[in-house]
Amino acid sequence: MTMEEKLGGSNGEDGGRDRFPIGMRVLAVDDDPICLKVLENLLRKCQYHVTTTNQAITALKMLRENRNRYDLVISDVNMPDMDGFKLLELVGLEMDLPVIMLSAHSDTKLVMKGITHGACDYLLKPVRIEELKNIWQHVVRKKKPDSKDQINASNQDKSRGGTGETGPTSSSSDQKVSKKRKDQSEDEDEEGDDNGHEDPSTQKKSRVVWSVELHRKFVSAVNQLGLEKAVPKKILDLMNVDGLTRENVASHLQKYRLYLKRLSSVATQQANMVAALGSKDPSYLRMGSLDGFGDFRTLTGPGRISSASLSSYQPGGLFGRLNSSAALSLRGISSGVIQSGHSQTLNNPINGFGKIQPAVVPANQNQNGTLFQGIPTSINQLSQNKPTNHFGEFNRCNDPNAFGVATNFQDARVMVGGSSNTLPVSSGNPLLLQSNTQQTQHSGGAFGNQPSSLGVTSLNQEPFDMNVRGSSNFLDHGRCSENWQSAVQLSSFPSNALSASETFSHEQLPSNNLQESISWTSSHLSGSPLDLSSSMANPANLEDSRGNISQVGLNNNVIQNIDYTTKQQWGDSRHDYNGNMNNSFSRGDSLVPASGPMMDQSNVISDKMNDVSLFSQFSGDSTYVVPHLDGEKSAFDTKSRSNDDFLFETKPQNGFNQNSFEPLENIMMSMIKSDQNNETPLMDGEFGFDAYSLGSCI
Amino acid sequence: RWKPRLLECEIPASNPKSLQISKPKKVNLRPHFLLLKFAFLPGFKYPVAKTGLPLWMLGLDADRLRADLNRLLAFLFHLGILDEQYLQLQQLQDESSPNFVSEVVNIYFHESEKLLRNLRSLLMDRDFSDYDKMGIHLNQFIGSSSSIGAKRVRNVCVAFRAASDQNNRAGCLRALELLEHEYCILKNKLHELFQIEQQRLLAAGVRYPMLN
Numbered sequence A: 001m002t003m004e005e006k007l008g009g010s011n012g013e014d015g016g017r018d019r020f021p022i023g024m025r026v027l028a029v030d031d032d033p034i035c036l037k038v039l040e041n042l043l044r045k046c047q048y049h050v051t052t053t054n055q056a057i058t059a060l061k062m063l064r065e066n067r068n069r070y071d072l073v074i075s076d077v078n079m080p081d082m083d084g085f086k087l088l089e090l091v092g093l094e095m096d097l098p099v100i101m102l103s104a105h106s107d108t109k110l111v112m113k114g115i116t117h118g119a120c121d122y123l124l125k126p127v128r129i130e131e132l133k134n135i136w137q138h139v140v141r142k143k144k145p146d147s148k149d150q151i152n153a154s155n156q157d158k159s160r161g162g163t164g165e166t167g168p169t170s171s172s173s174d175q176k177v178s179k180k181r182k183d184q185s186e187d188e189d190e191e192g193d194d195n196g197h198e199d200p201s202t203q204k205k206s207r208v209v210w211s212v213e214l215h216r217k218f219v220s221a222v223n224q225l226g227l228e229k230a231v232p233k234k235i236l237d238l239m240n241v242d243g244l245t246r247e248n249v250a251s252h253l254q255k256y257r258l259y260l261k262r263l264s265s266v267a268t269q270q271a272n273m274v275a276a277l278g279s280k281d282p283s284y285l286r287m288g289s290l291d292g293f294g295d296f297r298t299l300t301g302p303g304r305i306s307s308a309s310l311s312s313y314q315p316g317g318l319f320g321r322l323n324s325s326a327a328l329s330l331r332g333i334s335s336g337v338i339q340s341g342h343s344q345t346l347n348n349p350i351n352g353f354g355k356i357q358p359a360v361v362p363a364n365q366n367q368n369g370t371l372f373q374g375i376p377t378s379i380n381q382l383s384q385n386k387p388t389n390h391f392g393e394f395n396r397c398n399d400p401n402a403f404g405v406a407t408n409f410q411d412a413r414v415m416v417g418g419s420s421n422t423l424p425v426s427s428g429n430p431l432l433l434q435s436n437t438q439q440t441q442h443s444g445g446a447f448g449n450q451p452s453s454l455g456v457t458s459l460n461q462e463p464f465d466m467n468v469r470g471s472s473n474f475l476d477h478g479r480c481s482e483n484w485q486s487a488v489q490l491s492s493f494p495s496n497a498l499s500a501s502e503t504f505s506h507e508q509l510p511s512n513n514l515q516e517s518i519s520w521t522s523s524h525l526s527g528s529p530l531d532l533s534s535s536m537a538n539p540a541n542l543e544d545s546r547g548n549i550s551q552v553g554l555n556n557n558v559i560q561n562i563d564y565t566t567k568q569q570w571g572d573s574r575h576d577y578n579g580n581m582n583n584s585f586s587r588g589d590s591l592v593p594a595s596g597p598m599m600d601q602s603n604v605i606s607d608k609m610n611d612v613s614l615f616s617q618f619s620g621d622s623t624y625v626v627p628h629l630d631g632e633k634s635a636f637d638t639k640s641r642s643n644d645d646f647l648f649e650t651k652p653q654n655g656f657n658q659n660s661f662e663p664l665e666n667i668m669m670s671m672i673k674s675d676q677n678n679e680t681p682l683m684d685g686e687f688g689f690d691a692y693s694l695g696s697c698i
Numbered sequence B: 001r002w003k004p005r006l007l008e009c010e011i012p013a014s015n016p017k018s019l020q021i022s023k024p025k026k027v028n029l030r031p032h033f034l035l036l037k038f039a040f041l042p043g044f045k046y047p048v049a050k051t052g053l054p055l056w057m058l059g060l061d062a063d064r065l066r067a068d069l070n071r072l073l074a075f076l077f078h079l080g081i082l083d084e085q086y087l088q089l090q091q092l093q094d095e096s097s098p099n100f101v102s103e104v105v106n107i108y109f110h111e112s113e114k115l116l117r118n119l120r121s122l123l124m125d126r127d128f129s130d131y132d133k134m135g136i137h138l139n140q141f142i143g144s145s146s147s148i149g150a151k152r153v154r155n156v157c158v159a160f161r162a163a164s165d166q167n168n169r170a171g172c173l174r175a176l177e178l179l180e181h182e183y184c185i186l187k188n189k190l191h192e193l194f195q196i197e198q199q200r201l202l203a204a205g206v207r208y209p210m211l212n
Helices: A002-012 A033-045 A056-065 A084-095 A108-116 A136-147 A153-162 A170-202 A212-225 A232-239 A246-293 A303-312 A315-328 A332-340 A343-347 A369-382 A389-396 A399-417 A428-443 A450-461 A466-480 A483-496 A498-508 A511-535 A544-568 A573-586 A591-606 A608-618 A629-647 A654-677 A681-697 B031-038 B062-079 B084-092 B100-124 B131-148 B151-165 B169-205
Strands: A025-029 A049-053 A072-076 A099-103 A121-124 B007-009 B046-048
Touching: A025 A033, A025 A056, A033 A049, A033 A072, A033 B084, A033 B100, A033 B131, A049 A056, A056 A072, A056 A084, A072 A084, A072 A136, A084 A099, A084 A108, A084 A212, A084 A246, A108 A121, A212 A232, A212 A246, A232 A246, B062 B169, B084 B100, B084 B131, B100 B131, B100 B169, B131 B151, B151 B169
Parallel strands: A025 A049, A025 A072, A072 A099, A099 A121
Antiparallel strands: B007 B046
């Protein structure tokens, strides 16, 4: 019943139509035994005749043996011995059977791939019986155009040749062709009505089985002629096979061309994939990192300057670095470098202590972003979710921040000394900035005037807890305000970083010391300016005088940053972190110092080592991806030993750090606010810078 | 030779609590009714021997077991451990394939445990980087779980696959833990189902001849 009816039904479109779906012979291929068994039983339930195999190769063999034994093939996509799509293609080419793909993965790309490879349908597991009840439609659909092949044989030639390359799917192309045929047949109909109509019913075209041999002949003929020039008629002649009509060859040629096109597109796709792979990662990472880090990432602040430095980074390289840095986990700085989002590695945070998460620079990136990334990570530890953006922005702050930091430092010292300056810092951090600026204006040099510096320091003193906050403010401020303002903020930062200032004060308690320290710092700063300038890759931002100042500030910032970072880090990593931080800072982002200082203040003071590293970083270590703590430390040491002592006396205040995360945010916010409030950025800054240099001359 | 005369006293499944002893058709069995009363146990379908010994112990409580089975199935559906696909499997079981469900499920257990072992060994490997391979395993797991109707296992696998696509090793580990957990739950529940089913079959399969 089934066989004859099948044949009759397929060819004549009448015959066993009524019973057609019943007894349809299906070949099911799936490597998963459970799915195969279930599918088999489902198909049996639909009253189909089922043959199963769990290997694609076996399936091909069975099909090649006798193509007429099957009406439909259902194949899984993921099979170990052969790709389901490949099987699909081969079956379509050689046997012209309808193939249904089956998969557990509903990925759109896969479905598209299936369709382009010529699948009649794409089913998802679990397969339901309702879906299987309808699959016979594909058999009918495939058979229909064939039955019309007989019509208008002569007219088909031209249309055939033209339609060699048609749409993506063979079925659609078939339809197009059949449509053409219909059109032509309409023309023909007028002439050869009877023939046209009677053909399908009278003619029983036996389907051509494209066996491997036949296909080989075909391919050789095509190659002989040349793919472009291959015309069905010529191919037919070359092949010299009995019983093969031009239509058969034409349809086969069509499929073959599709197949080749698909092959080439796959190849190019793969090439593209490979090419894109490298670029993909960073973006991937970026995404990852962005998520992971949260706020601190943005610490990479010193925007302007960093642009230059950033350019030196290649995302790929960064990526690599990032990985290593991530591994280190402590190397927050390196992560910072990675800005480009390699932070992904960083994202997996290192919950260890002091893991410095690379501060992924936000996409919109601060130019200096990378530099400061390191810092944020440390901070991240504490408050991963804290938006480090502030920091990042802070980093951006170029000179001003640096300056600010420096001033802050000084101020702090001054304050310690008990200077009575009452800095106008009226409101917390933001005020600091303002006051600082004011101060600078006054004194014409923050450092030059003790009082002014004091003022600053007083500001600094303010909220010990605010340190963090202040720093955050700084950061924000830095972000907002261009150089000068940020600088101002930085100055306020010190006040915020209570710990920093505290430590600072500890060491500097005596007013004498203050003076010394101040001078020391200034000298130090002046000493380091070169370094800073070198490290700070953005000379553009800074004028010469400013540059020095900023450098100094940078140092401060750096130190501060480092401190901060160290603070952030719980435990051991601190030192490393500082180093890293320094690295990041020294990247040459003036901003870094700006942001750094905020954070670092506490750190700086507390962590001598960090300081060293920081400075060493400044010494122009451009690639700070990997913490070069040791090397830098030494460099730093030579540069400013005294500074170390001065700055990094106390141990980083872990506790503080941890808390600082939050306050940092606040600080940053306030800083930003103050930033916005301050309208005297550049002018003051400049002024201040000059003053500073004066001070440094002291 | 004495042959036990058995009366089947059926308590209708719909109203298990009430003991309704259907009157035996044969009058001459009536004397045994008295004995039945003493052997009453609600909710059971039990044959009673001539001696009056309730033979419900023989396991002829298929109805009860069927009720238990349905209850358990409903419970599993409610929990999301199984879904409609499992019912479809049950429908595929018929005279031509009487043990279809249990066969399929046993294959599933076998394959799944293999897959789980592979996944775990992959993830435990320190130098693991071949997420594609893991994705392939997971695809198979998803396919087989969904074919069985194991909804929760399948969902965990999908999440696992997502983590694997992102090369998120930590996420994969977590997902693997969850997957193993869910798989254990599923296996236990399915075993329970099969046990009840088996008992029910035994109970329903036992036929005691009405002897006179």
